[in-house]
Amino acid sequence: MLFNSYEFILAFLPVFIIGFCAIRHYFREDEKLMRLCNLWIIAGSLVFYTLFGVNNLVILIISILFNALVIRFMNGSKILLAVGITGNVLILLSFKFCGTFLPVAISFYTFNQISYLVDRFRGEIKDFDLPEYLSYILFFPKLLQGPLMGYGAFDEQLKKALKEHLDFEYLMRGILLVSIGLFKKVILADTIGKAVNYGYESLATLGWWEAVLVAVFYSFQLYFDFSGYCDVASGICMMTGFELSLNFDSPYKALNIIDFWNRWHITLTKFFTKYIYIPLGGSRKGAVRTYVNILIVFLLSGLWHGTGWTFIIWGAMHGILNVVTRALGNVDFFKAKKSFGGYLINILRRTFTFIYVTVAWVFFRAGTVSDAFLLFGRMISGGIRPYYSDFANFFRLDEIWYVLKMTPVVRFNFSWDLCMWLFLFGSAIIVFFGKSAVNYAKECRIGVFTTLLSALLLVWCILSFGGVSTYLYMNF
Template structure:
């Protein structure tokens, strides 16, 4: 099930939130409440994920059961003081998880939905169990009393892995942090102002995906499928439009996921924080898919030695991390180039270590970094390195001419185009391109000059204006659901 669908907005979400709140209010005993709410979350998440098909569900179930067995083995050996066997069990668990991921990534088989994210979550969990950072309720002494890992802890773990707001694209949340927030949500009370803020955030997230990201995506799909006929301006704009598409697609998902959790009283970790406002590439990765960066740092960069073994080793470790990140996103050479572009620039940024100190310098740094990130995105989107180079070639040698109608047509949404048709704007020679430029200007303003949606909904005053805005955005998005696409990061 997708967030941007009739079934989710009009059926699944209301039923799930209503059931969650009613169970939370009806049960006073903490143990009974925890059991019932965990089962409710698991059941809802299975429905949410199961609608992607039984094949996806079967692979997810096999992964969960395998890692449950690994955790069971780790806890038994750890509680008995056998650290050697525990380390072997951990290694077997990680290798099996990574092999499963690699098989689907490199074999040409259809990639199961969200396999990367739930696999990373499970690797994080078993490593944290081994290190003692994921505290389970049972140990060898009281194993029988509470059902061991296959009892109460297993239900909590199922809830952690399956939790539908984060299973498709993250964030990658540690088990310890998840359990802490879950306990808060189980004891929370309905706060109607918080509900209104959540609904505003949800509507803004859907708007970003359905109206903005998917609209830019139409021009992007045309451009990258018809590189040879692109004019200079079309080639340049297609690169920017893909940057905008990715931004609104991923931030829109994060906004909806955060909003759903707010309705539950659950604090979802921040995973996206205005990345195009970053002054350099290292700042960018502290803002874009924040938890994925943290995962690679904790489980790859630091074990490799981090920055503890001299400058050269540090730079090599950085390059390795970004190379792994590129390969994680895809198996083609385009993703390797993309990863190396980010890795090399991260090394240069770390070596230079200069931060702009003036407003003009800051603005120039933001612009330069955005242009570099956009150039890297061209390789990320292109089918081959040759196609990416061809795009850059069309930016220089493509010639200047009017847009092809197909390139601009995707921006002419009926609800906007009808307004233009009844105004003097229709008489302008470039009337067909007006919506394209309106969307472009709107995207630039939102991305670079406005607080992000989470910042805005936290600070805004809830009243009639925000209520009308929420209703308007939800209404517009629901009317537009017919032609929506899947979220881009679901493909990884």
């Protein structure tokens, strides 16, 4: 079941929230409350996941049973820890690289289970309770794309949420955040995605400016797709008083590549750092070893996304720039002072980082390395196409175009492309200057404006559900 679907917004989510709040209201005994809440989360999450198909559910259950057995009998055994980690990795690799289909969310629930295994072995998790474990692994807001929340943080937040009473202000803030997240996904990411797909299917005929727009728009598509998911997940939890780990923090405002990875898929970065980078030696064995470890982590990140050379190049590009940035002085290199000159330096740093990340995203999106270089080639030799193009047609949403037709601007030739430019500049303002949606939902004044904004965005998105697509990160 997708967040951006009728059954989720109009049926599943209201029932789940009402049930959760009812359990919290009528059962105040701590042990019984926790048990019933975990059972509600397990039942709801299984219904949520089952709608992706029985095959996906069977793989999920097998994975959980395997890990539960290892955890139950591990008792500090390094051999069983190794068996558990190896088994998880082999299951993941077999589907990613050898299987005929990729089970939905297998990477994320596998990583969560590896995290639990290691933390349990290290003594960070004292007692194993099966319902609590299932609740942690299956919790549907984070099941599909994260965040990769540690068990300790999850348990702490759940206990905190169970002590809260229904807060209508936080309920409204959660609804606002969900509506913003759906808008990012359904209206922005999916509309932009149609144009991007057209661009990559028509590489040989793109004009130079269309080729540039394809690359830039894909950066925006990924941004809105993933941040939209994170906003919806956080908004759902906000309604109940539960706070998810921050997983997305305006990454295109990053001053360098290190800053970017402190903002993009934050919990995945922390997972690789804790369970791969540090065990490899981290930064404890000299500069050269540190740089090698960084490159290994980013190459593994590339392979996690896919097996082709395009993903390896993408990972290598991020790893190499990360190493260069650290070698030149980490985040303090060219540290800007609070002056006009410092402001300009920060603009240049952000611009360079965005361009570099966008170039890397071309390899991430392209089917082959040749396709990536073909797109770069069209940017140089594509020539100027006629002003009106098929590319711009994908942005002409009826609800926007009908408004434009009521204005004098429709008489000008550029009006045909105006919707596309509205998407381009609107997206740029949001990603480079806009406030984080999570922070906005937490800090804004709840009143008539925010209520109307939530209603408008929700209605607009629900009316557009007919053309929904899956979230991009569900493919990894």
